[in-house]
Amino acid sequence: MNRTRHDGPLIVGGGLAGLSAALEAARAGAKVLVVTPEPLLNACSSAWAQGGMAAALTAADSAELHAKDTEAAGAGLVKPDATRALTAAGRETVEWLAALGAPFDRDAEGGFVVSLEAAHSVARVARVGGDGAGRAILSAVVAAVRAEKLIEVWDDARLKGLAQDEDGRVVGAVVARGDRLVEITATAVVLATGGAGGLFAATTTPAALKGEGLALAARAGAEILDPEFVQFHPTAIDVGLDPAPLATEALRGEGARLIDGAGQFLLGAEDDADLKPRDVVARAVHAARSDGRGAYLDARTAIGEAFPHEFPAVFAACMRSGLDPRVSPIPVMAACHYHMGGIAADADGRTTVAGLYAVGECAATGVHGANRLASNSLLEAATFGRRAGAAVAGETGGGRPLPVVVSPDLPEAAMADLRTAMTAHAGVVRDANGLLNLIALIDQLESRHGATASLLAARLIAQAALDRRESRGGHYRADYPQTDTAAEHTRIRLAQPATLEAAE
CATH class of the missing domain: 3.90.700.10 (Succinate dehydrogenase/fumarate reductase flavoprotein, catalytic domain)
Structure with missing residues (x-):
């Protein structure tokens, strides 16, 4: 295994969240390394987003009203403090992106053109070219990243494991570059690895996104929040x-x-x-x-x-x-379409493991709850990505990395079987029999192919869906159609490979 020392934060992922973090960390003077398995603008959900970015941008709207709509959509599991931090930064975030060159649609007076989407009480979604927001916004951010001398990008590196020191602090990562493994030590790691849509046969997201960042964070001891909540676009x-x-x-x-x-x-x-x-x-x-x-x-x-x-x-x-x-x-x-659950993180991206940050879709900051409000994801990616970048710039690193267990890959045919089963049994409508069958398939695939990160991500979703015996937001159980009076989060920590236990 090749080894390299990077004197600064390592960011894994080249979507809006990861690149916003990179820009802000560089602005704070940090030397940033971004690793992504594909060239920038490729194979990331940010570039595929159509609707736009939700923010209070008109006289008829306010950050408070935006927060209220977000909490209503989230079915009792939205965290108010994080949500208010997000919506309060709405205009600032849109204007930051516009200053970078994002060509938001404007009216004759120069104001932002906004549209109405489901569960918003007023029109508040800033658009670009009708339905081209994601790619246009990300293109402006990519141009800024490429112009920043403190940011280096490896666009051929896929995450294979997280490196930790003897105290459990994350001090780097192992990535695959072609047929070579490279261990990178860094002052901290920011996971911006996207969602888990590639685990499902019917998906609107890049099929390469299989929840592997989520799984590797869980293996490092990070708390996983509400993984059963998956949004299905109608x-x-x-x-x-x-x-x-x-x-x-x-x-x-x-x-x-x-x-x-x-x-x-x-x-x-x-x-x-x-x-x-x-x-x-x-x-x-x-x-x-x-x-x-x-x-x-x-x-x-x-x-x-x-x-x-x-x-x-x-x-x-x-x-x-x-x-x-x-x-x-x-x-x-x-x-x-979107994974509301993920790696538990605060508004600055900090997880429960020292040295490990998570932003964007792989993170669960509490702003989406059980059902994401339309077009809040791009806002969260840029807003909390920037906050994470500012926070991670101050990290100074930890001890020497212990040996890293590298995650194997799941063969293509086995992945096809998993995707079919995930759509059938962990899709729009779920029940105990289907989820038990899904977990049995995951067991079989793991026994044949090893404890891959994609299988662990699927297990986290399936087991939490089985354990939640109610219907709430994006999680609907045909055998438990009622919604419990009390809204409770699912909090999971990995006890040992392929075994889950509830967090204290």
């Missing part, structure tokens, strides 16, 4: 692609409607019926498909001929599949 475009293209929620905000094959409304005829929280809409889509009625997003009247310039990404995805959304409803399905 309008993934069902045209047989993996990952599935996304039809942004902003389409429904502009009046597009969900219908079945007979043209009947899925959620009712009221104008705002399709703007309920995502878990409610996802279950309606799932039920219509399960019943054989089909599910479609009808934007012919609401968008029609404006599709090519109002929603160019969705229009292009449809046309590539031989579907013209101006004249035909779009077939849709509910697909894994």
Whole structure:
């Protein structure tokens, strides 16, 4: 194994959260190393985000109202302090990104154009080019990173393990660069490894994101918070692609409607019926498909001929599949879209393990609770990413790293079996029998292929879903449809490989 010493923080991940952290750490004078398995702008969820960034940007809105909507969507598990820190920084974060060159849509007076999305009480989602926010915002951040002399980027390095000293402090990581393993020691490690959508057969996220950062943090002793809460987007475009293209929620905000094959409304005829929280809409889509009625997003009247310039990404995805959304409803399905649970972290990214930070989708800061409010994820990535960068810049490191156990990879065929089972049994609707079958499959795959990080991530989700005997937010149990009066977090620590125990 090759070894290298980096005198500064190591950031694992090249999405909006990781790069925001890198910029802020460099601004504080730290020398930053960013490692990512793909070139910047590739294979990260930030670049795929369509809707935009939620923030209080108009006279009709406020940070307090934004926080209230976030807490309502989160079904009792949103942490108020973290949420208020997030929403209070909304305008500042959007303006920071705009100053970097993010071309947010503007009105004639120069203000931010905002749109309405589900469960927001007012229009507050800042957009770019209709549905191109993620890539445009991240492109501006990438340009700033490439211009920063204190930031070095390795775009061919995949995380394989975390290095700890004898006190348990994280002091670096092992990455794979081609067929070589490299151990990097650093003053601290920031995980910005994204979500776990690649564990599901039906997903809107890059398939390479399999929750491996979550799993390796758990192995290092970090507390894992609420891993059972996975958000399923109700309008993934069902045209047989993996990952599935996304039809942004902003389409429904502009009046597009969900219908079945007979043209009947899925959620009712009221104008705002399709703007309920995502878990409610996802279950309606799932039920219509399960019943054989089909599910479609009808934007012919609401968008029609404006599709090519109002929603160019969705229009292009449809046309590539031989579907013209101006004249035909779009077939849709509910697909894994965002992991609300993750590595327990505060608003500065600090986890329960010294020297280890987590930001973005792999982190669980408490701002999403059981059901993420639409377009809060890009805001969280940039806002808390910057805070983590400022915090990690002050870290001074620890002792010598102990030997690192490198996680094996799961073979492609076994991963396909796991993904199919995760969608079937840990998807929109769950029950005990399905989850027990899923856990049995994980046991079998682990016995054949070893304790891979992806299998551990799947186990964390499945076991927590089995243990939560209620329905709340994105977690729906057909055998426990009630919502308990008291909202309780799931807190998990890894006792030993492949074994879970509740945190004290």
